[in-house]
Amino acid sequence: MSKALLTTEERKLLERAINLMEELVETLEVMQDEELMEDLKEALKEIKEGKVKSLSELMDATSLR
Incomplete structure (x- = not known):
């Protein structure tokens, strides 16, 4: 029987x-995708400004419950 090379x-x-x-x-x-980085920056800005909804709020608003 041979011994394994790695433990x-x-x-x-x-x-x-x-x-x-x-x-x-x-x-x-x-990080190299300039468009994606701009989208991420915009999304973070919207989060800081409170322009987002929780998953529960989104589900209620779209009748997914």
Whole structure:
């Protein structure tokens, strides 16, 4: 029987590193998309100004309940 190249702990760490790298790539892609960044800034501004509704309010307003 051959010995595994990586321990269970090492595999978990490697999977975590892979996930973090994927998240980093996704973040960089979003940051490079000027239109998306403007949309995000506008959405954050609207949140600060109270121009948003909770999910419950939205469901009530659209008869989704």
